[in-house]
Amino acid sequence: MGFPLVLILFLACMQFSHVWAARHVVQYAAYCAARATLVAHRSEYRAAAQQAAEQVCAWIVKGHRAGEADKVVPGWGPIPGSGAVGRKTRATVTERPWNVEAVVEHDFALIFPIVGPIIGWAVNPWRTGGEWLEQRADPTGNVGAGDLINHPHIRFRERAILPKPYVTIVPSGLPGGW
Secondary structure, eight states, X not given: OOHXXXXXXXHHHHHHHHHHHHHHHHHHHHHHHHHHHHTSOGGGHHHHHHHHXXXXXXXXXXXXXXXXXXXXXXXXXXXXXXXGHHHHEEEEEEEOSSEEEEEEEEEEEOOSTTHHHHHHHHTOTTOBTTBOOTTOOOTTTOGGGGOSSOXXXXXXXXXXXXXXXXXXXXXXXXXXXX
């Protein structure tokens, strides 16, 4: 009789733990994006920040569309389900006189059954008119709409500010894409 309630509480604990860990990963991605801009030329700030954020968030992203290949770590192999990291992770950089600020947004999939849709319904950032439609494409950036397996998503937005060194760096010619 109490099994459904215990199951929901158990799944909720697991989902909230997953969300908590993912939030910390996105915070680290913001730090890495800021750090990557410090060792790049001003013209490469955006590409360096995006690449660093994607490399960190590839471990927590879930979902991909047909044709999106998983990211590959040299010597280790592919990261399962990481094909959508470029679509679900966005990094922006703001340069100031004495520091650099990186902001990383990541759309995180709530993968646990029952409680994932409940949490998605409760904090749905893509709500229009009060209804909740799982993985509906809309102009506000719900990027999970085309995933092969639909999950509700929540959006994390984290920022990191690091002081700039005095040294200026020459362009290194970052490779396109990761």
